[in-house]
Amino acid sequence: MATTVETADGQRTKSVKFVELDDVTIRFAGDSGDGMQLTGTQFTSTTAQVGNDLSTFPDYPSEIRAPSGTLYGVSGFQIHFSSRSIHTPGDRFDTLVAMNPAALKVNLKLLHEGGNIIVNTDSFDAKNLKLAKYDENPLDDDSLKGYKVFPVPITSLTTRALEDLDLSTKEMQRSKNFFALGLLYWMYNRPMDPTLEWIKEKFGKNELVMKANEKALKAGYNFGNITETFTVRYNVRSAELPPGKYRNVTGNEATSLGMVAATMKAKLPGFLGSYPITPASEILQELSRLKKYNFRTFQAEDEIAGICTAIGASYGGSLAFTTTSGPGMALKTEAIGLALMVELPLVIVDVQRGGPSTGLPTKTEQSDLYQAILGRNGEAPVPVLAACSPANCFYAAFEAARIALKYMTPVILLTDGYIANGTEPWMLPHADDLPDISVPFADDPENFKPYLRDDHLSRPWAVPGMEGFEHRIGGLEKQHVTGNVSHDPANHQFMVEMRAKKVAGIADDIPVQTVFGPNEGDLAVVGWGGTYGAIRTAVERLQAEGKSVAHVHVKYLNPFPKNLGTILRRYKKLLIPELNLGQLAYILRATYRVESTTFSKVQGLPFTPMEIEDKANEILKNHVGARG
Amino acid sequence: MSNEEKQAPVQDQIKTFTAKDLASDQDVRWCPGCGDYSMLSQLQRALPEAGVRKENIAIVAGIGCSSRFPYYMSTYGFHGIHGRAVAIASGLKSAHRELSVWVATGDGDCLSIGGNHFIHALRRNIDINIMMFNNRIYALTKGQYSPTSDHGQKTKTSPQGVVDHPFNPVIIALGAEGTFVARSMDRDPKHLKEMMLRMHQHKGTSYIDVLQNCVIFNDGVYDLYTNKETRPDNTIYLEHGKPLVFGKERDKGLRLDGFRPQVVSLSEYSENDLLVHDEKSKELAFILAHMNDQPGFPMPLGVFLDIERTVYEDELQAQIDRAIGQKGGSDLESLLHGGQTWEIEENGGN
Numbered sequence: 001m002a003t004t005v006e007t008a009d010g011q012r013t014k015s016v017k018f019v020e021l022d023d024v025t026i027r028f029a030g031d032s033g034d035g036m037q038l039t040g041t042q043f044t045s046t047t048a049q050v051g052n053d054l055s056t057f058p059d060y061p062s063e064i065r066a067p068s069g070t071l072y073g074v075s076g077f078q079i080h081f082s083s084r085s086i087h088t089p090g091d092r093f094d095t096l097v098a099m100n101p102a103a104l105k106v107n108l109k110l111l112h113e114g115g116n117i118i119v120n121t122d123s124f125d126a127k128n129l130k131l132a133k134y135d136e137n138p139l140d141d142d143s144l145k146g147y148k149v150f151p152v153p154i155t156s157l158t159t160r161a162l163e164d165l166d167l168s169t170k171e172m173q174r175s176k177n178f179f180a181l182g183l184l185y186w187m188y189n190r191p192m193d194p195t196l197e198w199i200k201e202k203f204g205k206n207e208l209v210m211k212a213n214e215k216a217l218k219a220g221y222n223f224g225n226i227t228e229t230f231t232v233r234y235n236v237r238s239a240e241l242p243p244g245k246y247r248n249v250t251g252n253e254a255t256s257l258g259m260v261a262a263t264m265k266a267k268l269p270g271f272l273g274s275y276p277i278t279p280a281s282e283i284l285q286e287l288s289r290l291k292k293y294n295f296r297t298f299q300a301e302d303e304i305a306g307i308c309t310a311i312g313a314s315y316g317g318s319l320a321f322t323t324t325s326g327p328g329m330a331l332k333t334e335a336i337g338l339a340l341m342v343e344l345p346l347v348i349v350d351v352q353r354g355g356p357s358t359g360l361p362t363k364t365e366q367s368d369l370y371q372a373i374l375g376r377n378g379e380a381p382v383p384v385l386a387a388c389s390p391a392n393c394f395y396a397a398f399e400a401a402r403i404a405l406k407y408m409t410p411v412i413l414l415t416d417g418y419i420a421n422g423t424e425p426w427m428l429p430h431a432d433d434l435p436d437i438s439v440p441f442a443d444d445p446e447n448f449k450p451y452l453r454d455d456h457l458s459r460p461w462a463v464p465g466m467e468g469f470e471h472r473i474g475g476l477e478k479q480h481v482t483g484n485v486s487h488d489p490a491n492h493q494f495m496v497e498m499r500a501k502k503v504a505g506i507a508d509d510i511p512v513q514t515v516f517g518p519n520e521g522d523l524a525v526v527g528w529g530g531t532y533g534a535i536r537t538a539v540e541r542l543q544a545e546g547k548s549v550a551h552v553h554v555k556y557l558n559p560f561p562k563n564l565g566t567i568l569r570r571y572k573k574l575l576i577p578e579l580n581l582g583q584l585a586y587i588l589r590a591t592y593r594v595e596s597t598t599f600s601k602v603q604g605l606p607f608t609p610m611e612i613e614d615k616a617n618e619i620l621k622n623h624v625g626a627r628g
Numbered sequence: 629m630s631n632e633e634k635q636a637p638v639q640d641q642i643k644t645f646t647a648k649d650l651a652s653d654q655d656v657r658w659c660p661g662c663g664d665y666s667m668l669s670q671l672q673r674a675l676p677e678a679g680v681r682k683e684n685i686a687i688v689a690g691i692g693c694s695s696r697f698p699y700y701m702s703t704y705g706f707h708g709i710h711g712r713a714v715a716i717a718s719g720l721k722s723a724h725r726e727l728s729v730w731v732a733t734g735d736g737d738c739l740s741i742g743g744n745h746f747i748h749a750l751r752r753n754i755d756i757n758i759m760m761f762n763n764r765i766y767a768l769t770k771g772q773y774s775p776t777s778d779h780g781q782k783t784k785t786s787p788q789g790v791v792d793h794p795f796n797p798v799i800i801a802l803g804a805e806g807t808f809v810a811r812s813m814d815r816d817p818k819h820l821k822e823m824m825l826r827m828h829q830h831k832g833t834s835y836i837d838v839l840q841n842c843v844i845f846n847d848g849v850y851d852l853y854t855n856k857e858t859r860p861d862n863t864i865y866l867e868h869g870k871p872l873v874f875g876k877e878r879d880k881g882l883r884l885d886g887f888r889p890q891v892v893s894l895s896e897y898s899e900n901d902l903l904v905h906d907e908k909s910k911e912l913a914f915i916l917a918h919m920n921d922q923p924g925f926p927m928p929l930g931v932f933l934d935i936e937r938t939v940y941e942d943e944l945q946a947q948i949d950r951a952i953g954q955k956g957g958s959d960l961e962s963l964l965h966g967g968q969t970w971e972i973e974e975n976g977g978n
Contacts, residue, residue: 049970194968238972247969257964264960271723292951292958296944298722301748305715308708308745312688312719315706316727320719338709428969431960464704464720464727467643467683472652472698474689474707484654485699 025090030099035177040077048248051238057089069131087533101132122155161219175216182220251419256286258397270295271318273309280351303331317463345404363604364418367580388532391426450483457502513561520570521548537609663814663840674824690737694761697732711742747804763842813839815854866930871902
């Protein structure tokens with residue numbers, strides 16, 4: 001399909017070709033102050049409304065405004081969108097928007113051969129080239145020969161478009177990300193309206209800034225339309241997603257919504273005790289806006305107070321949560337032990353990031369599995385769940401709360417920076433379709449014993465204020481049934497085993513492990529948490545090639561689903577890709593005596609499907625002698 | 629809500645109970661002669677007079693001798709972990725405002741490992757009552773120095789004397805913007821009970837520094853203030869609106885020389901020349917709290933400061949009430965289906 005439009009000089013018409021694509025990946029990259037995250041989220045929001053399936057990956061430095069122009073200050077936002085169902089932000093990208101030389105240098109290696117590069121030529125000056133450690137301007141030599149380069153003086157075009165506004169040059173330049181966004185909207189045939197509406201809502205109070213951003217967006221769009229630089233537009237049809245109402249969510253948003261939904265379905269007030277930490281802070285921020293759902297947020301003085309206020313609130317009859325990331329999780333460790341000893345419901349969300357210590361705060365990793373399952377003093381079993389995608393965080397948070405309430409126990413939910421910040425379209429559930437997870441409080445003061453256990457070994461919940469149920473709990477060992485302090489040797493052994501049995505028994509109350517692909521065969525790729533999308537995409541590709549490969553994604557990590565061991569033994573080889581040095585593999589070996597190949601990646605980055613595909617092929621070739 | 633409103637109990641609706649009703653069925657296991665016994669019996673005596681429902685009382689403790697307190701009360705009780713009692717109590721009270729929450733904590737629990745929670749609770753002014761049993765020693769771990777041990781004091785971990793400078797807990801409480809700060813001692817049960825009732829009446833965080841004798845590891849540390857003979861000349865009771873007089877013969881008083889307090893003889897000055905205590909003055913509270921850092925000055929006992937400030941959990945509740953009153957509904961369906969959404973029709977696309 002081709003259309004003709006009038007060019008800028010009004011003299012000629014240019015021919016614009018429309019190319020239909022199934023699948024596109026774009027990377028926006030610039031300085032951390034260039035507004036690339038905003039550009040990316042706007043492009044995402046519009047793309048979601050156009051009806052594509054999508055997956056995003058924000059990748060930014062831990063400094064808020066790293067020194068401009070530097071390689072380590074580059075902030076990126078990747079979006080993969082498609083007319084098919086997709087699971088990851090993409091292996092490599094088709095188009096790179098590079099707002100400066102550093103952004104070009106950092107990202108070029110993941111651009112497809114022949115891919116598009118839109119560069120802001122204004123920033124390719126001697127100073128920025130030097131900061132990006134370029135000896136020569138890559139726009140002037142042959143180094144970009146294999147790509148389609150679109151040199152656009154984005155900064156000066158933006159200031160020119162805004163020259164009639166009463167703004168300083170610096171202020172005008174701030175709108176350059178909207179110019180880039182407008183250009184990409186033109187290129188990928190997306191409407192500007194959703195962003196224009198958003199600008200109005202966001203900047204309505206500051207009319208000058210609102211106008212500047214609107215103008216810059218439109219200028220970018222028109223630039224694509226009328227200059228001869230651009231002659232191809234791309235179209236990606238709506239995806240054939242299951243019918244329903246959708247919204248685009250990050251994992252942290254979905255976690256927050258899952259928490260609120262759980263409190264409402266438990267018919268309890270909600271409480272979050274938390275201390276800000278990357279990449280979990282958005283949950284605290286989000287929930288602090290949702291007070292009208294009778295949800296209290298308590299920004300505590302430290303991580304320990306975060307969990308201890310939550311324990312206090314749980315004691316007081318709220319459905320309580322605490323949210324954190326790895327280093328904060330370490331600080332909460334003692335209090336998690338307290339929660340399991342006093343047997344109060346509590347959900348601890350660990351949005352994992354690169355560790356150990358401060359590690360890589362803004363980068364993803366899955367290295368807190370040991371900490372979640374094993375990291376406490378004493379025999380301290382805690383149920384552990386892991387969310388596998390941004391939208392899945394909703395259901396995982398809800399399920400964690402269900403288990404916490406039913407079993408009167410702290411539950412750890414592991415997510416990670418990748419799914420916490422990444423987005424995907426979420427087909428919204430109806431409130432009525434979510435199960436009631438309420439639990440009754442103790443109701444018989446005559447026969448009330450704080451550590452008397454029910455069928456699933458839970459103790460009764462009696463909340464201060466309830467007349468006739470006054471009792472004492474604490475971190476000291478309890479006597480069975482009465483809950484009185486006890487140092488009796490046999491009682492301690494009994495209670496240690498009781499707590500272990502209670503948590504192990506949850507295996508009877510969770511779904512059995514499912515398998516994607518053959519029930520037995522050459523290879524099972526076993527994963528947990530945020531690697532889901534990359535593994536699923538890789539396994540789909542391998543299956544399409546006729547290979548005997550299954551995907552086993554474990555969502556319940558303690559206890560494991562009852563049938564997991566049986567399933568794992570049905571495959572000749574197990575491949576376990578993990579963003580750590582093999583933590584799940586270690587635990588599976590200890591639990592089921594199964595051998596596996598660990599595919600480890602600890603670079604602060606998620607797996608790409610291609611990496612997993614290659615690794616699986618290598619195993620199939622070398623060890624299984626696979627057909628096809 | 630003012631203190632008066634909070635005080636007004638609906639007596640006919642509240643089941644009355646006595647001090648005896650507040651004793652649990654557990655044997656009290658403090659050392660014979662421990663000052664903690666006095667604290668326990670005074671709280672058991674004060675609460676029946678406080679106009680509070682028994683089932684609404686919750687005692688939260690950390691770790692240490694005094695932190696076993698909840699086990700000896702027949703109320704709701706939570707024995708937490710070291711240093712975290714104030715944090716647990718803060719969460720409990722924030723989520724459940726009707727409760728009367730009392731924290732039993734020691735000088736190590738409150739000021740050392742739990743110091744951070746302590747100052748932040750005071751800053752927030754959460755309506756909890758913090759009773760700090762200050763024996764100036766780690767007793768449950770058998771005799772190491774604490775953050776209130778005297779400089780130079782010999783303990784198991786300071787055989788040559790403590791090198792650390794001690795905290796004055798009242799100064800910390802005032803510095804952390806506490807709205808009710810008091811001091812009492814185990815050997816003056818009547819005063820202790822009176823202070824506990826004042827704490828209950830105060831809306832906001834109430835803190836009391838209780839000079840408490842450890843008979844095993846720090847015996848006699850407060851003898852100067854507790855012995856009948858030496859007490860009158862070495863302590864001064866702060867009473868709002870009254871001139872600051874002390875001494876066996878009530879013959880001494882305090883006056884201000886600039887910003888400095890001075891001990892004067894009433895044979896040279898009249899009561900009219902003396903400093904009149906004002907519980908509403910933050911400035912005076914600091915002056916009085918610092919006074920006994922210097923030799924020759926009496927140990928002040930009583931209420932240093934009792935002022936009103938907005939209370940954390942009430943403001944939080946007000947925000948929730950306002951939010952619930954806002955348009956848009958607060959049902960789950962509207963939450964899930966809010967924001968930017970789009971529909972995918974039956975046959976794909978939109």
